[in-house]
Amino acid sequence: MVMRILLSVALLLLAPGILAGKYDRFPIYVMTMNSQLNTPNVTYSTYGVYRGILLGALKRLEDSNADFKFTYTEDLNYGPYLESVNGLAGNDQEHTYWELLVKTKEGQIIRPDVGIGCYIPKANEQIILKYTTW
Ligand code: B12
Secondary structure (H helix, E strand, C coil): CHHHHHHHHHHHHHHHHHHCCCCCEEEEEEEEEECCCCCCCEEEEEEEECCCCHHHHHHHHHHHCCCCCEEEEEECCCEEEEEEECCEECECCCCEEEEEEEECCCCCEECCCCCCCCCCCCCCCEEEEEEEEC
């Protein structure tokens, strides 16, 4: 009986530590950048969840901030393709698109080899949505 009580108390004490990490929210930043026009970069704050995809964080940002909106199309093979940000769309004829870049918390800029539906942001990363040409 005593053992059982001790075990229950130990479990209660350990549970938050085990669950932390799995259910925590963490901040991420989304910066919009336009390499074609001389418009200023804008940074927005949102949050990510444990192993959550970028698309979810972008939707959350759109729901919480009237100044940020985006659209995407569905590609059969690769999933969501980021089509427009704040009303500006990439255009095949003009060879423009929204590139996905990430500034890691160590300050390194990487170009993920997956799109917004597969990229999993980490705490304090800065997601850079860059309107550019190919
Ligand atoms: C050309 C190309 C592009 C061009 C497409 C220009 C155009 N309209 O033709 C541009 C430069 C825009 C591009 C962008 C990106 N691309 Co790309 N791209 C390719 C490439 C080299 C060839 C695609 C192609 O023409 N196939 C032939 C045509 C006939 O087939 P298709 O199905 O119609 O092709 C379309 C799709 O591939 C789509 N597309 C291209 N890239 C991507 C990426 C994503 C995430 C989605 C949903 C769709 C998509 O655009 C093509 C034309 O409409 C492939 C690699 C390969 N060799 O297949 C990578 C590839 C598809 N791209 C990839 C990636 C990661 C990206 C980016 C996310 C890179 C980034 N970090 O910014 C971005 C997309 C960002 C966004 N806005 O969502 C990955 C996808 C992997 C994955 N599982 O998600 C691939 C496989 C390359 C790789 N890293 O291995 N890409």
